[in-house]
Amino acid sequence: MTSYNTVNITRQDEIAPGFYLLSFKSPFLVHQAQPGQFVYLRCDNTYDPLLPRPFSIAMVDGEKNEVAILYQVVGRGTALLAQKKELDRFTVLGPLGRGFTLPPSGRLFRPKGGPKRIEPLESFPPSFLRIAVVAGGVGIAPLFFLLQRLKDLPDLTIEVLIGARSIKQLLLGPEVKSLSPQNKLHLATDDGSYGFHGPVTEILATLLKADKMDLVYACGPEAMLKTVAGLLTKYNVPGEISLEKQMGCGVGACLSCVCKTKGDKENSFLYRRVCKEGPVFPVQEIIWEE
Ligand SMILES: Cc1cc2nc3c(=O)[nH]c(=O)nc-3n(C[C@H](O)[C@H](O)[C@H](O)COP(=O)(O)OP(=O)(O)OC[C@H]3O[C@@H](n4cnc5c(N)ncnc54)[C@H](O)[C@@H]3O)c2cc1C
Ligand code: FES
Known part of the structure; x- marks a missing residue:
């Protein structure tokens, strides 16, 4: 317990x-x-x-x-x-709380014109599931643990995108690289002091535009997550994001941590507790407040 x-x-x-x-x-x-x-x-x-x-x-x-x-x-x-x-x-x-859903085992089947789906390994020729892990600043924290678990799963290609305001706030890049040499690392800084000069979401946009991603996990400042959500909707790619809200009880009793999400019926919504139903949510379920 x-x-x-x-x-x-x-x-x-x-x-x-x-x-x-x-x-x-x-x-x-x-x-x-x-x-x-x-x-x-x-x-x-x-x-x-x-x-x-x-x-x-x-x-x-x-x-x-x-x-x-x-x-x-x-x-x-x-x-x-x-x-x-x-x-x-x-x-x-x-x-x-509820964490990230690990990708299903198996390889990705990409029928022409049809929706992508996962099928058992032996059914199809090799086609690795391509995953992007997108972190803003200290948002790398839950994603590093995720990468520790993804390392043990077969048939994934993983691109890790870490962004920060400047080189001083770029966290865990070397640790990500030594976790698995297969991890392809992209670093970005807002001030151009290291790596790509600009928001890390611009690198994600390039990968999505080139149809190089099947699944995205993200954690970081809300503005970054909103941009990630917009990109995933635009390119119709599934993803999960980890949200932060100030908390009271931490265990689902006080409702101080709620976020607005889509309801079961069209145009309906419901508030869900970040500490209980989250902090990780499927990206398409979040309704972003202005
Ligand atoms: C599920 C979850 C996971 C988190 N994981 C991490 C993590 O791995 N590493 C990390 O550094 N932080 C994380 N945070 C944020 C962290 O909880 C806050 O930074 C911390 O509570 C601040 O405490 P404090 O007493 O130092 O600051 P306070 O004095 O309480 O607040 C200082 C400032 O930070 C703001 N703030 C406080 N809590 C939050 C919050 N939850 N979200 C946004 N702004 C906040 C306040 O509005 C205030 O402006 C997480 C938050 C949540 C909800
Ligand atoms: S912090 Fe109390 S319900 Fe989430």
Whole structure:
């Protein structure tokens, strides 16, 4: 059962100015967590700040029984967390929420004119499922755990697109590359200080336009996710995105984290809880507020 556990920090490093990678022991999370799920974490052992803070599970190390989160210092909770050292303890609830759907095994069948579908391996000649993983800034966190899982699946080609404001905020590029040499890495910065000069979504647009992608996963700032959603609708490619909302209870009771989604009937909508039905949603289900 998911309940609060006290965990020991095994390591904390500032991997870029203001960005921290924090590892802690948790055999339970190692075995239970799925990519895209998050933990609700008390940043200090006092009740100040009162509420825990949500963080995506960024890495899982089965050999060491460790889990890592990657976070940016933006306020009081994360500033307190950044002061924690090895062997310090904190409490954590998780894994919470609904994560990414892993691609089905099998190879992609692309009938002329018909919808794409997945068929068993032996039925069709090789045709790898082409996946784009698109991260904006610290949005790489849940996607890195996803990449750890995708690495073990056969017959995928994976393009990893990481964007940031500048070179200082480009996170985990070398780690993505060493995770699997097959991962093709594209880096982009808004100020042109490294890689492609411009938004990472422009690289995605080029890949989609060339019909090079079958499935897209994304996490990052809302403006980036809106652009990703628009592109996937335009090119009719399925995808899943991870949303962030400020949270109260973290477990589905307070409704403070809702987002607007399409309902069952045409033109209908319903509010769904990011902490419970999300944070990962199929991209076509989200109704973006102005
Ligand atoms: C499901 C989920 C997963 C997340 N995963 C990560 C992660 O892997 N790494 C990471 O760095 N952050 C992640 N976040 C965001 C993280 O929870 C907030 O940055 C954190 O709670 C801020 O706490 P604070 O006390 O430092 O800042 P606060 O003092 O609470 O807030 C500082 C500023 O950040 C804004 N803010 C706070 N929470 C959020 C939020 N959820 N979304 C958008 N803006 C917010 C506030 O409006 C305020 O302007 C995630 C959020 C959600 C909902
Ligand atoms: S945070 Fe309370 S319902 Fe989501």
